[in-house]
Amino acid sequence: MMSGSYKGRHKLQRLQKPQSNRPVEDVVKELQQKQPRHPPYREQSFKIHGLICAKCAREFDESNKHLLTVHHKDGNHHNNPSNGSNWENLCVYCHDDEHSRGMLGDYLSS
Ligand SMILES: [Zn+2]
Ligand SMILES: [Zn+2]
Numbered sequence: 001m002m003s004g005s006y007k008g009r010h011k012l013q014r015l016q017k018p019q020s021n022r023p024v025e026d027v028v029k030e031l032q033q034k035q036p037r038h039p040p041y042r043e044q045s046f047k048i049h050g051l052i053c054a055k056c057a058r059e060f061d062e063s064n065k066h067l068l069t070v071h072h073k074d075g076n077h078h079n080n081p082s083n084g085s086n087w088e089n090l091c092v093y094c095h096d097d098e099h100s101r102g103m104l105g106d107y108l109s110s
Pocket of ligand 1: 053054055056057090091093
């Protein structure tokens with residue numbers, strides 16, 4: 001007699017991520033609503049380096065500077081020398097590119 005009719009059933013639990021095809025501005029806006037505080041070094045970095053993206057040289061002003069973010073050259077958000085040597089102002093597009101994927105949300109919420 002063969003009674004081998006039970007197979008190990010394994011259900012794959014997949015987390016379905018909604019596809020994010022929203023414009024990056026939308027995402028940024030949402031993140032900033034959740035996290036209205038900007039890091040204290042942000043304005044300082046803007047003062048030192050100017051409202052300009054260090055990568056694509058796009059210029060910003062008061063009306064759209066929310067699209068400009070502070071990148072840490074050594075990747076350490078806690079390394080904030082007041083002379084700005086570890087900061088680089090990058091627009092969200094270049095910043096996202098710099099971290100190649102997914103890090104920007106992390107950056108904005110930390
Ligand atoms: Zn840029
Ligand atoms: Zn960065």
